[in-house]
Each structure stands twice: as structure tokens, then as C-alpha cells.
Amino acid sequence: MSPQLTRDDLRGKSIVMAVYTDVSPEELDVFLQDYDIGPLLSLKGIAEGVENSNFLLHTQTGYRLLTLYEKRVDEADLPFFLGLMEHLAARGLNCPQPVKNRRGEALGRLAGRAAAIVTFLEGMWPRRQTADQCAQVGAALARMHLASADFPLRRRNALAMPAWRGLFDAARARADTVQPGLCAYVSGELDYLEKHWPAGLPQGVIHADLFPDNVFFLGAQLSGLIDFYFACDDALAYDLAICLNAWCFEPDASFNFTKGAAMIEGYDRTRALTRVEKEALPLLARGAAMRFLLTRLVDWLNVPPGALVRPKDPLEYFRKLRFHSHAQSLRDYGAQL
Amino acid sequence: MSPQLTRDDLRGKSIVMAVYTDVSPEELDVFLQDYDIGPLLSLKGIAEGVENSNFLLHTQTGYRLLTLYEKRVDEADLPFFLGLMEHLAARGLNCPQPVKNRRGEALGRLAGRAAAIVTFLEGMWPRRQTADQCAQVGAALARMHLASADFPLRRRNALAMPAWRGLFDAARARADTVQPGLCAYVSGELDYLEKHWPAGLPQGVIHADLFPDNVFFLGAQLSGLIDFYFACDDALAYDLAICLNAWCFEPDASFNFTKGAAMIEGYDRTRALTRVEKEALPLLARGAAMRFLLTRLVDWLNVPPGALVRPKDPLEYFRKLRFHSHAQSLRDYGAQL
Numbered sequence: 001m002s003p004q005l006t007r008d009d010l011r012g013k014s015i016v017m018a019v020y021t022d023v024s025p026e027e028l029d030v031f032l033q034d035y036d037i038g039p040l041l042s043l044k045g046i047a048e049g050v051e052n053s054n055f056l057l058h059t060q061t062g063y064r065l066l067t068l069y070e071k072r073v074d075e076a077d078l079p080f081f082l083g084l085m086e087h088l089a090a091r092g093l094n095c096p097q098p099v100k101n102r103r104g105e106a107l108g109r110l111a112g113r114a115a116a117i118v119t120f121l122e123g124m125w126p127r128r129q130t131a132d133q134c135a136q137v138g139a140a141l142a143r144m145h146l147a148s149a150d151f152p153l154r155r156r157n158a159l160a161m162p163a164w165r166g167l168f169d170a171a172r173a174r175a176d177t178v179q180p181g182l183c184a185y186v187s188g189e190l191d192y193l194e195k196h197w198p199a200g201l202p203q204g205v206i207h208a209d210l211f212p213d214n215v216f217f218l219g220a221q222l223s224g225l226i227d228f229y230f231a232c233d234d235a236l237a238y239d240l241a242i243c244l245n246a247w248c249f250e251p252d253a254s255f256n257f258t259k260g261a262a263m264i265e266g267y268d269r270t271r272a273l274t275r276v277e278k279e280a281l282p283l284l285a286r287g288a289a290m291r292f293l294l295t296r297l298v299d300w301l302n303v304p305p306g307a308l309v310r311p312k313d314p315l316e317y318f319r320k321l322r323f324h325s326h327a328q329s330l331r332d333y334g335a336q337l
Numbered sequence: 338m339s340p341q342l343t344r345d346d347l348r349g350k351s352i353v354m355a356v357y358t359d360v361s362p363e364e365l366d367v368f369l370q371d372y373d374i375g376p377l378l379s380l381k382g383i384a385e386g387v388e389n390s391n392f393l394l395h396t397q398t399g400y401r402l403l404t405l406y407e408k409r410v411d412e413a414d415l416p417f418f419l420g421l422m423e424h425l426a427a428r429g430l431n432c433p434q435p436v437k438n439r440r441g442e443a444l445g446r447l448a449g450r451a452a453a454i455v456t457f458l459e460g461m462w463p464r465r466q467t468a469d470q471c472a473q474v475g476a477a478l479a480r481m482h483l484a485s486a487d488f489p490l491r492r493r494n495a496l497a498m499p500a501w502r503g504l505f506d507a508a509r510a511r512a513d514t515v516q517p518g519l520c521a522y523v524s525g526e527l528d529y530l531e532k533h534w535p536a537g538l539p540q541g542v543i544h545a546d547l548f549p550d551n552v553f554f555l556g557a558q559l560s561g562l563i564d565f566y567f568a569c570d571d572a573l574a575y576d577l578a579i580c581l582n583a584w585c586f587e588p589d590a591s592f593n594f595t596k597g598a599a600m601i602e603g604y605d606r607t608r609a610l611t612r613v614e615k616e617a618l619p620l621l622a623r624g625a626a627m628r629f630l631l632t633r634l635v636d637w638l639n640v641p642p643g644a645l646v647r648p649k650d651p652l653e654y655f656r657k658l659r660f661h662s663h664a665q666s667l668r669d670y671g672a673q674l
Contacts, residue, residue, distance in 0.1 A: 020384055025461035025554070041459040041555065044393060045384035047357055056381060056393055058459065063400070122378040122395065124362035217362070218378065 020045035020053040021068050023111050031110045034101040035117065037061045051229065057117065064099060065121075069114040073229060078114055080155045081228050082106045084148065084205060085118065091147035093140075094224035096121055123216025123223035134247050134259040136222040137215055138266030141207065141243060144225065145236045146271055148205035157208065157232040159291055161197050164190060167294040174301050179315060186293070189321060193287050198235070198280040206239035207231055211246040237277040240267050241284035244333065245292065245320050253319035257334030264335040278330050278337055285333075286324035293317035357382035357390040358405050360448050368447045371438040372454065374398045388566065390450075393457065400457045401436060405450040410566060412451050417492045418565050419443040419453055421485065421542060426456075428484035430477075431561035433458055460553025460560035471584050471596040473559040474552055475603030478544065478580060481562065482573045483608055485542035494545065494569040496628055498534050501527060504631040511638050516652060523630070526658060530624050535572070535617035543576035544568055548583040574614040577604050578621035581670065582629065582657050590656035594671030601672040615667050615674055622670075623661035630654035 023043060032040055038060030046065075048054040053068040069078060082098045086106065089097035096118035098106035108115050126133055168190055175183040207214075209230035216223045240263070248259040264281070267273065273281075296314035303311060330337055360380060369377055375397030383402075385391040390405040406415060419435045423443065426434035433455035435443035445452050463470055505527055512520040544551075546567035553560045577600070585596040601618070604610065610618075633651035640648060667674055 022464070024464040026465070028461070039556070040461065042457075042553075043461060044381075046393070047382035047384075056383070058400075063395075120379075124365070124377065124380060127359070127361040128363070216379075219376070 020055070021070070021111050021113060023055070023068070027111060031108060031115065032059065034103070034108060035099065036102060037064070037099065037117070048226075053113075056120065063120045065096060065118045066110075067116050067118065068111060069116075073114075075114050077155060077229075078107055078116070080153045081231060082116055082118075083153050084151060084228055084231055087151045088144060088147050089119075093144055093147050094121065095228070096224075096226060121216055121224040121226060123218045125213045125215055126217055127212075129212055129247050129259070131256070131258045131262040132220065133215075133217065133222070135262035135266035136217075137210065137243060137247060138240065138263040138268075139270045140215070140222055140225060141210060141239055142267045142270035144207060145204055145239070151205055155205075155232045157206075157234045159208075159230075159295065160232075160234055161193065161287060164290055164294055165194070167298055171294065171297045171301055175297060178297065178300060179318065182297075182318065185318075186290075186297075189286070189290060189325065192325075193283070193290060196283060197287065198276070198283055201235035201237055201277055201280055202274060203233060204236045205231055206234045206236060206242075208234065208239060208242060210239070210243050235277075235280075235284065236271075237273065237281055238284045238288065240264070240273075241281060241288040242291075244281075244285050245288050245317070248333075249320055249323075253316065253323075255323050255333070259334075261334035261336070264330065264333060264337065268335075268337055273337065281330055282324060282327040282332065285327070286321060289317050289321035289324050293321055357392070358407070358448050358450060360392070360405070364448060368445060368452065369396065371440070371445060372436065373439055374401070374436065374454070385563075394454065402433060402455045402457050403447075403452065404455065405448060405452050407450065410451075414492060414566075415444055415451055415453070417490045418568060419455075420490050421488055421565055421568055422455065424488045425481060425484050430481055430484050431458065432565070433561075433563060458553055458561040458563060460555045462550045462552055463554055464549075466549055466584050466596070468593070468595045468599040469557065470552075470554065470559070472599035472603035473554075474547065474580060474584060475577065475600040475605075476607045477552070477559055477562060478547060478576055479604045479607035481544060482541055482576070488542055492542075492569045494543075494571045496545075496567075496632065497569075497571055498530065498624060501627055501631055502531070504635055508631065508634045508638055512634060515634065515637060516655065519634075519655065522655075523627075523634075526623070526627060526662065529662075530620070530627060533620060534624065535613070535620055538572035538574055538614055538617060539611060540570060541573045542568055543571045543573060543579075545571065545576060545579060547576070547580050572614075572617075572621065573608075574610065574618055575621045575625065577601070577610075578618060578625040579628075581618075581622050582625050582654070585670075586657055586660075590653065590660075592660050592670070596671075598671035598673070601667060601670060601674065605672075605674055610674065618667055619661060619664035619669060622664070623658060626654050626658035626661050630658055 028040055028043060041058040044056045046054050046056050051072045052070050055066040057064050057066040085095055086098050088095050099117040100106050101108055106116055168186060172183050175186060209227060214227040215225055243263060244260060248256050248263060250256050293314055296312050296317060299311040300314050365377055365380060378395040381393045383391050383393050388409045389407050392403040394401050394403040422432055423435050425432050436454040437443050438445055443453055505523060509520050546564060551564045552562055580600060581597060585593050585600060587593055630651055633649050633654060636648040637651050
């Protein structure tokens with residue numbers, strides 16, 4: 001019988017939604033002939049992001065992840081993303097590792113889309129984050145930064161500071177419909193950030209989206225990082241600033257100093273923050289909050305009629321931005337460095 | 338960034354959508370302590386029906402399927418469904434087999450819902466069905482009927498012939514908005530079916546929903562049957578009639594006699610159809626088409642505002658119904674019995 005899901009059904013429960021391109025056994029068989037991983041046993045669409053179609057692929061040699069890249073991903077970026085995962089995995093970081101076909105290529109085509117097979121990572125992402133998890137995330141982020149130091153490919157951060165003005169312009173006319181006074185507040189913050197944005201920080205490849213659902217734990221131990229599809233070149237400490245925003249606030253928007261200290265110190269023990277990075281961190285965190293506030297605001301104001309997924313609340317990041325705007329030093333994040 | 342899927346996104350590609358109740362690692366750990374299948378390694382929501390939340394559960398002892406039963410399933414029916422799968426699996430039918438907890442129970446509770454773990458079945462469902470697959474489906478259906486003969490539980494078919502009048506009443510006022518003349522046609526067919534519906538046929542447990550997406554193949558071989566959540570008591574040959582409708586028509590609505598013959602003869606070789614069943618099959622197929630026409634019609638006419646999934650086309654079954662209404666005997670389905 002035809003299921004009819006409505007937005008009311010979705011509201012009623014905590015849900016994850018996933019949309020997949022359908023793949024027939026015949027075209028999958030043809031695709032797999034290029035690989036040395038044995039015959040097909042099963043393929044199940046899984047809920048891991050809605051940007052791409054992700055499947056758990058079972059062949060006679062085990063379970064792997066199959067991704068079909070949908071139109072939201074620029075195919076020209078795929079060699080960077082897949083190359084980065086391979087580079088990091090080769091240096092011992094636990095992340096999905098591209099499986100190459102018989103021609104040595106990580107990228108193929110399936111169902112009219114670019115497609116890649118990567119190794120399957122065990123673990124669950126933490127719904128309620130602890131200070132100990134924050135410490136492990138800080139350390140894992142630092143390990144990723146160290147491991148990517150000699151990665152040869154480059155990718156510009158399309159959502160770096162210079163892009164924020166354009167995002168704000170797309171949202172400013174209707175920003176006050178979300179909250180009165182938001183337009184003036186963001187405008188002032190943006191002026192400040194553009195004027196004081198730190199330069200000369202150590203650069204490298206950053207994950208740029210290391211939110212809790214991209215970090216897996218097995219029991220108490222961090223077991224791996226996933227979803228490198230925002231990775232790009234930027235200041236390494238900016239990546240830590242994104243994580244402080246994503247991991248260290250409580251649901252009531254208060255900053256948890258224990259988690260903040262754990263994450264910063266966990267990072268610093270693995271890759272020592274330079275003096276200039278430590279000084280810049282409050283401003284970087286303020287900028288990171290601005291970046292997510294702006295993209296969420298644009299999404300919020302541009303929900304198409306009939307949208308299936310309610311965009312994330314931009315005001316969560318307005319509250320985080322306000323916190324950072326009062327921070328002066330690492331001590332305001334609980335850290336004693 | 339917040340993904341905004343719209344119905345336009347969905348229309349653009351062949352998609353499968355799935356919605357899941359979110360399960361935290363903490364509550365899953367507690368749930369799994371009741372089972373003897375080792376510690377949790379991962380849980381992925383998978384696209385297998387949207388009636389329930391289905392997950393691929395990986396623990397140290399392997400991969401299994403975890404189902405959370407959502408409100409569309411009556412919990413009182415779960416012992417029937419799970420008991421049937423266990424009964425069939427014990428008799429060698431390849432279907433999901435409930436995994437019992439330490440108290441010997443197949444049913445538990447997780448995330449506020451009834452929950453069960455079943456074994457994971459390999460295979461892919463065929464997107465384009467062949468006559469050989471139809472023959473195997475007929476044989477598998479007959480094996481299921483034989484294997485369930487001594488299953489002790491009963492479940493009434495809530496969508497059997499006596500229920501059709503009520504479905505039609507719910508749809509008749511607006512039926513002609515779907516296709517002019519549909520109301521009168523269905524009304525006439527319904528009168529005929531109510532008057533001539535066969536009695537005295539061999540009864541038993543039927544699958545009642547053995548569409549292609551519920552039958553798995555590994556290469557050319559049928560590897561198993563899934564989704565017993567419509568199973569109920571009814572005439573065994575009515576199950577075959579449902580399969581003729583679901584498998585043996587071409588996309589242009591023409592009946593494929595090769596497939597029809599293969600399915601009927603595949604069934605008959607495994608469980609010999611009685612004379613009365615053979616004679617009744619055209620009428621049963623006509624009734625099965627009516628049942629799916631009516632439920633699809635009700636769904637079609639009751640799409641809630643903001644519905645995420647477009648209901649299936651009821652007119653597909655109008656065309657099938659028209660075919661069956663001209664059939665006189667098994668020869669009209671290609672079979673030479």
C-alpha cells in the first residue's frame with residue numbers, strides 16, 4: 001500500500017530521512033565487474049547524509065560503503081575528497097578509505113552518477129556528547145591536521161570569511177523576520193570580523209564540518225571520522241573553532257567550559273597550538289558561529305514550497321555568536337594553556 | 338548545511354525514501370544487553386519500507402536487521418508476524434528469522450516502540466522481472482503455503498473481499514476525478530465480485546503482498562522472501578492471484594503470458610492446484626486487482642497537504658482489472674494445466 005508521509009508524521013518523532021537513487025542489480029553487477037571485491041550479495045540504502053546516495057554494499061569479501069554523488073557535490077572536487085581520505089587512512093587515521101577498481105581508480109560511474117566505494121567504519125555517533133568525547137575529538141582533529149600536512153591537493157574554502165558578506169546580502173532583507181534586530185546585529189558583527197579577521201595562522205587541510213554525527217565511537221572510544229565533503233584549505237585553528245561550536249554548547253545555548261577545556265587541551269596535546277593560534281581562537285570561534293548562522297539563515301529564508309526537511313534553526317548560532325563576541329581569551333573557554 | 342529536499346528534487350530521480358526513528362547508542366546498548374549477540378559495532382537506518390523503522394545492526398557476532406514498529410502496525414499482530422517467520426524459517430524457507438533475547442522473547446521495546454531483531458537476508462529484488470523469476474516466485478509461494486500449513490496462529494485478512502465495499506464507499510464520490518467513468522466501472526465490478534466470489538477454496542496463511550521488492554535474488558536464484566506484515570488467513574490461490582498481478586504485467590499494462598504460465602506452473606509443480614482453485618483463479622486475480630485498485634484509489638484521493646510520497650497510480654490496477662474481467666480460464670493466463 002502507498003505510504004503517505006506528511007510533515008506532521010515527521011514532526012511527531014525524532015527522525016532521520018534519506019533519499020536514494022535507485023540502483024538495479026543488473027547495473028550494479030556491471031559496475032562491480034570493475035572491482036576485485038567478489039560478487040554482489042546485497043545493497044541497502046542507508047541514512048547517512050542526504051547530500052549523496054549512500055548504500056551499504058555487501059559482497060563476498062565483506063561490507064563496504066557505496067556512494068553515488070548527487071548534483072549538490074561538484075564532481076571536480078571528488079579527486080580532492082577521495083584523495084584526502086586515502087591519504088589520511090594511509091597515515092593511520094580511521095576514516096573511510098576508497099577502494100580502487102582494477103584500473104587503480106577510486107571513482108567510477110553508476111546509475112548516471114559519479115560513484116565510489118569506501119571502507120565501512122564501525123561505531124555510532126554520540127547523541128549526547130561528554131567532555132571525554134570532546135577531548136578525544138580535539139585529539140582526533142589534531143591528528144587529522146598533522147596527517148594531512150603533506151597532502152598535495154588544494155581546495156579553496158568556499159564558505160571562508162570573504163564569502164560571508166555575500167551570504168548576508170542574500171539574507172539581510174528578511175533577517176528581521178526571523179528575529180527582530182538580527183539584521184543590525186549580524187551587520188555589526190560582520191563588520192567587526194572583516195576588520196579583525198586574523199591573518200598569518202598556520203594553514204592546512206581542515207575537515208570544516210566535524211559535527212557529532214560525523215564522529216563515531218565504539219563504546220567510550222572514538223573509532224573514526226567520516227564525511228570529508230566540506231574539507232578544504234584554511235587555518236587549522238578555525239577547524240577547532242568549528243568543533244567548539246558544534247560540540248561544547250548545551251541545549252540551552254550555554255557554553256560548557258569543561259567540554260571546551262577538554263577539547264582545546266585534547267587538541268593542544270596532540271598538535272601544540274601556536275601563541276598566535278591561541279590568541280586568535282575566540283575570534284575564530286566567533287567567525288565559525290557567523291558562518292553557520294549565515295548558511296542556516298539563508299537556508300531558513302529559502303525553504304522551497306513543499307520542502308521535506310525543516311532547515312536547522314539559525315538562532316542556535318546567533319546565541320553562540322553572542323557568546324563568542326564576549327570572549328577575550330582561551331580562559332573564557334575554560335582552557336588553561 | 339541544512340538540506341532542503343523538495344518534491345521537485347524527488348521527482349527528478351528514481352528515488353527510495355526512508356524515515357527512521359532515531360536510536361541513541363546508550364538506549365541501544367541497554368536493549369542489546371537482553372540479547373546474546375555481542376556488543377554493538379554499528380547501526381544504520383536502511384531503506385526497506387517506510388511502514389517501520391529498519392536498521393542494519395552490526396554486533397560482534399554479525400549483521401542482523403533491527404525493526405522498530407511504528408504506529409501503522411498493530412502491536413497485537415506482532416506475535417503472528419514474528420511467529421510466522423520463525424515457523425517458516427524452521428521449515429527451511431529462506432525468510433528473516435526472529436532472534437530471541439535471553440528470556441526467549443522475539444519482541445522487545447526500544448525508543449518507545451515495539452522492536453525485534455531478525456536475521457539479515459542476502460539478495461537484491463529484481464527491477465525488471467523475467468519469466469524464470471516468475472517461475473521461481475510461484476514455486477517459493479507454494480513452498481511458503483506448504484510450510485505454513487501447521488502454523489497455529491490466525492490473523493483475519495482485513496483487506497479481503499468483504500472489506501472492498503467500505504473502501505469503495507470511501508472513494509466513490511471522487512473516483513471519477515481520477516478517471517471519468519471509474520466509479521460506475523468499479524461499482525459494476527464490485528457487484529459482480531461480491532455475487533460470484535468463490536467459496537470453499539483451500540485456506541491457509543498467505544503472504545498477501547509478495548511484490549517484486551519483497552523477493553530477493555542472488556544472481557539468477559531466488560534467495561528469500563521478506564516483509565510478512567500483510568500475512569493473514571485467506572484462500573491460498575488468492576495469494577497466487579496477487580502475484581500474477583504484481584509480477585506478470587508489462588509496463589504498458591499488457592499481460593505477459595510467458596510469465597503468467599511460468600508462475601502458475603511453478604506454483605502447481607510445488608503445490609498442485611486443485612480443480613476448484615484452477616477454475617477460480619481468473620476471478621481471484623480479478624478480485625486481487627480490485628483490492629489494490631481500491632486501496633490505491635483511497636490513498637490517491639487522500640493525499641494529505643504536504644505529503645512527501647506520491648501514492649502509487651490506482652489506474653495501473655484499473656487496467657489490470659479490465660484484463661482479468663475478460664479472462665475465462667487458466668488458458669487466458671498462458672497456463673496449460
